[in-house]
Amino acid sequence: MHNPNIRELSIQYTDLTKHDILKIENMVCSIQSLADVSNGDVFIDCPTRDKDVAIVVAEAKPLNGKSMYKNSVVGKLAYRSNEPAVLRTLELGIATKELKAVTQEMVNVRQSVAPIKNNNRVIGALIIEKDVTSKINNDRYVEMLTEGYKTLTDTLMSITEGGNPITNNLDQAIIMFDEDGVVRFKNPKADRLYSKLGYKDTLIGMDYDNISFDNSTFENVIKESNMENASSGQSIQVQEVNVGNLFLELKRIFIPAKTIKLILMIKDITSMKQKEKELILKSVAIKEIHHRVKNNLQTVASLLRLQARRSDNESTKESLNESMNRILSIAATHEILAKEGIDEVNIQDVVSNIKNNTVKYFDGESKNIKVNLEGDDFKIDSDKATSIALVVNELLQNSMHYAFKNKDSGIIDIIIKKGEIYSAINLIDNGIGFDIKNKRSNSLGLSIVKNLVKDKLNGDIDIVSNNTGTKIRFDFKN
Helix, strand or coil: CECCCHHHHHHHHCCCCHHHHHHHHHHHCCHHHHHHHHCCEEEEEEECCCCCEEEEEEEECCCCCCCCCCCCCCCCEEECCCCHHHHHHHHHCCCEEEEEEECCCCCEEEEEEEEEEECCEEEEEEEEEEECCCHHHHHHHHHHHHHHHHHCHHHHHCCEECCEEHHHHCCCEEEEECCCCEEEEECHHHHHHHHHCCCCCCCCCCEHHHHCCCCCCHHHHHHHHHHHHHHHCCCEEEEEEEECCEEEEEEEEECCCCCCCEEEEEEECHHHHHHHHHHHHHHHHHHHHHHHHHHHHHHHHHHHHHHHHHCCCHHHHHHHHHHHHHHHHHHHHHHHHHHHCCCEEEHHHHHHHHHHHHHHHCHHHCCEEEEEEEECCCEEEHHHHHHHHHHHHHHHHHHHHHCCCCCCEEEEEEEEECCCCEEEEEEEECCCCCCCCCCCCCCHHHHHHHHHHHHHCCCCEEEEEECCEEEEEEEEEC
């Protein structure tokens, strides 16, 4: 028995704990006896940090029999593409029996694999390998081929058309099992899928328990199906599993017949899962970007607030405060986008945030001004949201600042209307109004509003004002 550096190999290639390694080392003492009794090569493999690769940490060759190996393979890697049984057992924690594999010396063998566990966690695999030309295996395979195709003729006729099976053209692997859980039919897609996972044998004649992708057994799935069928009339089970780097959707269809008892349909959904993961990562990145933008804008606003407090000039102080509020309106939009994690936001959330911040800003003026928000809600992109936030902030501040001079109370209604091509926001107050013709053309606030509506929102703005109040309507392209 050749057993060097188990601990070093485990530390270098695996995430096993000291207790895990100790258990592996204790097991090594008994594998020589197992090799002699089984008259086969025995190994212990452990999972590496790569889900498709294992590391050989121990081996034993039969003393009174012929080994399949010329050299030691301790320290060598076992790949899923060559040894599917080993990786299957390490991944699922269930035994695999008599599955074909290719050794590190490129020799065909059959592997029977059992999991080694520590506190219900798989830490290794115990492997017995024998000559692939075993007479028992060949006899069983020939028997299944002969009997299988003969008994399945009638069943397969129902899924053929013009001599070409429909199943051959489906983008799903299809495998049919008889009442004993033995594969009697498979389509080419199934061959390709299992070949990708390292299976060397044809699937015909294999047991369900050897090719399932979870810890289910044929006996258990049939029992569960009978229970579900009795209670709900359902005879289909669907689940998703992760095998190596593949994500698969399994659909089990139970047939009340003897020839075919179970149909397993397997769909490769790896691409879909990868796109989902990319979207999640993109969402996280977008959140972080908006969060940082918001923090930076709030820092700039704080600097402006500090500068305004230090200024003795009222005009300068007012200008700095107006700029600060414009920056905070943009920051409020990015705060919403940071929470959503996507590059879109509800327009009601944007306008509501601006409304709340503006009301809070004018709270010290001891006037009873009520601001109402109503109308439609829909998604807008971040660029549009920022422009709308600035426009609403400017208009709302102007209304609260100028519309209710010499008045103790007032009402401002903000109404959002969604259109087919253009949507609009109306801001209506019942203040004192103003003379539009005599309004300063060089007013910074009004210039900002007009430029944003025209250049950023591709819309128009309309202002109507008299001594009963002011109505401002601006639209933007959806």
